[in-house]
Amino acid sequence: MPELCGYTGTVLxxxxxxxxxxxxxxxxxxxFIGGLGLGWKVMWDEVPAKVKPFDxxxxxxxxxxxxxGTYAPTSGRxxxxxxxxxxxxxxxxxxxxxxxxxxxxxxxxxxxxLIIQGKAKKPVYILIRDDQVEIRDASHLWGKDTYxxxxxxxxxxxxxxxxxxxxxxxxxxxxxxxxxxSDTGNVNGQxxxxxVMGSKNLKGIAVRGTKGVKVAKTEEEVxxxxxxxxxxxCDHQSVIPAxxxxxxxxxxxxxxxxxxxxxDKVVEIGEIGPTELNKSGLRAHAGMVYAEGxxxxxxxxxxxxxxxxxxxxxFQRVPGMKRYGVPETGAMNCVQFWYVxxxxxxxxxxLGKQLVDMLGINCWEIRHLLALVExxxxxxxxxEEELGLPMKNHFEGDGIEFVTAFCHAIAEKxxxxxxxxxGVPRAAEKLGVLDDILRGDAGPKVKYCAHGMxxxxxxxxxxxxxxxNWMMDNRDPNRHDQNGLVHWSGLPFxxxxxxxxxxYGSEKAVDPVGKLTPxxxxxxxxxxxxxxxxxxxxxxTTCDWVFPVQTxxxxxxxxxxxxxxxxxxxxxxxxxxTSEEELxxxxxxxxxxHRAITVREWxxxxxxxxxxxxxxxxxIYPKDKEPFxxxxxxxxxxxxxxxxxxxxxxxxxxxxxxxxRAKLEELGLKDVADELEKLELLP
Amino acid sequence: xxxxxxxxxxxxESTGFELILNAIKNPITRRRFLQGSALTVxxxxxxxxLAGCGRKKEPQPVNGIMPAKGMVVADETLCGSxxxxxxxxxxxxxxxxxxxxxxxxxxxxRAEYAMSTGLFKPExxxxxxxxxxxxxxxxxxxxxxxxxxxxxxxxxxxxxxxCVGCRSCExxxxxxxxxxxxxxxxxxxxxxxxxxxxxxKECPASALTFVPFAKKA
Numbered sequence: 001m002p003e004l005c006g007y008t009g010t011v012l013x014x015x016x017x018x019x020x021x022x023x024x025x026x027x028x029x030x031x032f033i034g035g036l037g038l039g040w041k042v043m044w045d046e047v048p049a050k051v052k053p054f055d056x057x058x059x060x061x062x063x064x065x066x067x068x069g070t071y072a073p074t075s076g077r078x079x080x081x082x083x084x085x086x087x088x089x090x091x092x093x094x095x096x097x098x099x100x101x102x103x104x105x106x107x108x109x110x111x112x113x114l115i116i117q118g119k120a121k122k123p124v125y126i127l128i129r130d131d132q133v134e135i136r137d138a139s140h141l142w143g144k145d146t147y148x149x150x151x152x153x154x155x156x157x158x159x160x161x162x163x164x165x166x167x168x169x170x171x172x173x174x175x176x177x178x179x180x181x182s183d184t185g186n187v188n189g190q191x192x193x194x195x196v197m198g199s200k201n202l203k204g205i206a207v208r209g210t211k212g213v214k215v216a217k218t219e220e221e222v223x224x225x226x227x228x229x230x231x232x233x234c235d236h237q238s239v240i241p242a243x244x245x246x247x248x249x250x251x252x253x254x255x256x257x258x259x260x261x262x263x264d265k266v267v268e269i270g271e272i273g274p275t276e277l278n279k280s281g282l283r284a285h286a287g288m289v290y291a292e293g294x295x296x297x298x299x300x301x302x303x304x305x306x307x308x309x310x311x312x313x314x315f316q317r318v319p320g321m322k323r324y325g326v327p328e329t330g331a332m333n334c335v336q337f338w339y340v341x342x343x344x345x346x347x348x349x350x351l352g353k354q355l356v357d358m359l360g361i362n363c364w365e366i367r368h369l370l371a372l373v374e375x376x377x378x379x380x381x382x383x384e385e386e387l388g389l390p391m392k393n394h395f396e397g398d399g400i401e402f403v404t405a406f407c408h409a410i411a412e413k414x415x416x417x418x419x420x421x422x423g424v425p426r427a428a429e430k431l432g433v434l435d436d437i438l439r440g441d442a443g444p445k446v447k448y449c450a451h452g453m454x455x456x457x458x459x460x461x462x463x464x465x466x467x468x469n470w471m472m473d474n475r476d477p478n479r480h481d482q483n484g485l486v487h488w489s490g491l492p493f494x495x496x497x498x499x500x501x502x503x504y505g506s507e508k509a510v511d512p513v514g515k516l517t518p519x520x521x522x523x524x525x526x527x528x529x530x531x532x533x534x535x536x537x538x539x540x541t542t543c544d545w546v547f548p549v550q551t552x553x554x555x556x557x558x559x560x561x562x563x564x565x566x567x568x569x570x571x572x573x574x575x576x577x578t579s580e581e582e583l584x585x586x587x588x589x590x591x592x593x594h595r596a597i598t599v600r601e602w603x604x605x606x607x608x609x610x611x612x613x614x615x616x617x618x619x620i621y622p623k624d625k626e627p628f629x630x631x632x633x634x635x636x637x638x639x640x641x642x643x644x645x646x647x648x649x650x651x652x653x654x655x656x657x658x659x660x661r662a663k664l665e666e667l668g669l670k671d672v673a674d675e676l677e678k679l680e681l682l683p
Numbered sequence: 684x685x686x687x688x689x690x691x692x693x694x695x696e697s698t699g700f701e702l703i704l705n706a707i708k709n710p711i712t713r714r715r716f717l718q719g720s721a722l723t724v725x726x727x728x729x730x731x732x733l734a735g736c737g738r739k740k741e742p743q744p745v746n747g748i749m750p751a752k753g754m755v756v757a758d759e760t761l762c763g764s765x766x767x768x769x770x771x772x773x774x775x776x777x778x779x780x781x782x783x784x785x786x787x788x789x790x791x792x793r794a795e796y797a798m799s800t801g802l803f804k805p806e807x808x809x810x811x812x813x814x815x816x817x818x819x820x821x822x823x824x825x826x827x828x829x830x831x832x833x834x835x836x837x838x839x840x841x842x843x844x845x846c847v848g849c850r851s852c853e854x855x856x857x858x859x860x861x862x863x864x865x866x867x868x869x870x871x872x873x874x875x876x877x878x879x880x881x882x883x884k885e886c887p888a889s890a891l892t893f894v895p896f897a898k899k900a
Contacts, residue, residue, distance in 0.1 A: 071774050101790075108782065160791060162794070183798070211783070212781025212784065213781070219775040260760070265760050267760050281886075282761065282889065308887070311888060313763075317800070317801065329798075331797065
């Protein structure tokens with residue numbers, strides 16, 4: 001095989017049990033693209049079904065791909081793959097990811113990914129400086145928050161440019177929802193992989209790389225492609241500014257009178273036109289989007305990850321926070337704004353952000369844990385005393401006392417936190433309310449969805465496309481393609497339909513938010529497109545909030561984007577001319593391997609009825625709203641039709657949802673088919 | 684009293700972005716000063732920056748050294764730390780995305796700022812009037828670009844043919860803006876891309892501006 005550019009050619013492996021550091025050729029993994037695909041290949045090859053998440057035999061892979069660290073827009077992401085302690089009922093292999101600057105630095109140090117295995121005897125951190133890799137004592141860091149631990153690691157590395165990630169007490173204490181935090185806001189929450197690091201006594205990883213990435217073309221040769229991408233790509237497909245009529249949801253917040261007021265100097269942003277590409281990084285304003293705008297005025301500026309053109313993060317400065325024991329600055333976005341007390345102000349929301357990131361708690365899960373606690377209290381299942389949390393401060397007060405107690409209880413597994421630290425379904429099980437959550441009236445309030453994780457873009461609002469993504473994945477799919485198109489784009493629905501028709505063959509691929517229509521094969525095509533493009537972006541690695549580019553702000557293109565951009569970038573950087581179809585085929589290989597891992601871990605052929613399902617409450621509530629009426633409950637029969645068609649379109653056995661031998665062999669996975677057959681798991 | 688530039692704000696009260704916008708929108712005289720960053724006070728001489736306004740004057744040597752045409756100035760209130768400037772700088776000059784060789788750096792102070800004020804921004808070459816790098820160079824590799832080369836910018840540049848990798852320029856630079864390519868054993872610095880800096884074009888946050896120096900009054 002000829003050497004491909006974009007890759008460093010070397011994968012780094014650290015065994016914490018033996019202290020052995022080894023390097024192996026990337027060539028072994030090249031059919032699986034890199035990043036996520038590489039991680040799944042390692043999991044298939046090395047982690048049998050019987051291995052538990054906290055066993056030393058579990059692997060945790062920090063994956064980067066051929067585009068990471070390059071001139072490709074949004075080349076800053078790192079994907080994390082491991083067997084997850086958070087997933088439920090089966091602890092299954094899944095993925096997480098984070099942005100920032102860590103992944104590119106790993107690439108600059110010379111590595112196409114980092115595989116960690118074993119368990120250190122005492123707390124350690126890994127320090128990578130180009131070719132030099134050390135396992136260092138971390139006993140002085142254990143117990144420290146992630147901000148402090150990262151500062152110390154950086155100082156000890158002797159280079160202020162060292163990139164760091166760390167776990168906090170939540171990961172150290174072996175909860176199931178420990179996060180991995182890089183800088184102040186780039187976090188891998190879902191999966192509980194911070195706890196996997198904790199189980200390995202691994203406090204953090206510091207990387208400094210001084211090399212370049214070899215690429216196939218010159219800057220002059222790729223310039224046009226990059227600017228073409230920049231002319232189309234927007235945060236969450238938000239292609240119409242929010243101030244335009246009907247485009248309120250759009251995250252393109254720049255517009256008349258918009259300012260950044262959190263810094264010492266007020267920055268006037270104002271309107272930004274679609275062709276003002278030197279201002280694409282000024283369009284977002286996360287402070288305006290979340291927590292009912294509580295943190296709008298404290299927005300200092302936008303922050304982006306390495307190579308970004310969108311800068312979606314809000315760098316915040318909330319004066320006076322030091323009195324609550326947290327820094328007054330930090331970067332945040334999305335559900336880091338999770339805490340919104342009923343009567344509180346911005347301080348409690350910002351305190352909630354600082355606490356989850358400093359203690360290293362998965363902020364998506366804690367949002368649902370809060371809903372669980374609210375339900376327990378309001379339905380009088382548990383009193384304030386039994387919960388041991390200042391509930392009145394949450395419901396009636398400023399929320400400061402509550403959010404502090406709540407976060408610490410979970411991260412330190414104190415009181416009710418002992419249960420909550422297990423995640424929603426396991427906590428509910430131990431508290432004897434699992435049935436209420438899954439199919440009772442707690443369902444619509446707590447919003448547990450599947451795979452141990454809470455609802456994210458409710459399939460009752462975002463159609464069976466989202467439902468299929470949820471069922472086929474091993475976690476909250478967290479793909480922003482469909483909701484980006486129908487919700488965040490700001491486009492009128494008729495235009496959304498035209499885009500969908502151009503890309504997925506029928507306008508029936510999309511439904512308006514909350515107004516669902518019955519299954520149509522274009523919905524299955526769309527769901528498969530999202531799953532496969534998801535694999536592509538996490539393997540290359542690029543950002544989910546930008547790719548695939550389905551829409552564009554350009555009216556002259558009828559707002560249609562270009563979904564072949566990842567393939568064009570892959571070709572330009574690796575030097576291997578690859579079409580979108582060919583890249584999709586590689587992604588399909590990875591996606592089938594993932595499915596095979598899932599079959600093996602579940603130990604059953606019947607994924608269709610055991611694994612591929614949402615919590616029952618989606619089909620029961622709201623009781624008074626029939627399926628396919630606005631805001632209606634889901635229709636079971638429709639879901640069965642959808643699943644079966646997804647399997648058929650995928651070349652999987654329609655009865656079980658397991659890949660067939662023919663499909664696996666077509667994808668070059670004969671060894672996988674053989675292994676499944678040996679385990680009597682092949683259809 | 685300082686002249687009001689943006690609304691009713693003085694230059695000291697305004698952000699660099701406002702000033703830049705203002706400068707683009709309104710012709711200004713060369714006596715006005717742009718405070719583009721905490722470190723640097725750069726005088727604006729209408730000419731090129733102000734597209735068609737003001738009168739272009741032939742620069743004159745200062746103590747025998749031609750001043751550079753200008754420098755790249757960064758606005759910390761806009762920079763999102765994406766480091767695309769580092770990417771395009773190293774890619775266009777060294778043929779590979781290689782931030783460690785970029786002639787400007789967000790990265791050096793990025794983590795520190797990310798954990799404090801958030802005011803990260805690219806540190807850039809000052810194209811000093813009295814260039815320490817040029818003076819320190821024992822071989823003449825570091826020199827002031829002559830008329831006719833580098834777009835008549837008189838940028839302080841390093842000739843790789845003459846560079847022997849002694850790193851004297853790197854030690855001499857008070858702003859630590861000379862980088863060293865360990866592989867090639869050559870020192871590297873900002874050459875203003877011949878008057879049209881790629882970093883400025885690349886920035887998705889409009890945080891970088893090429894600002895011409897003024898002729899001193």
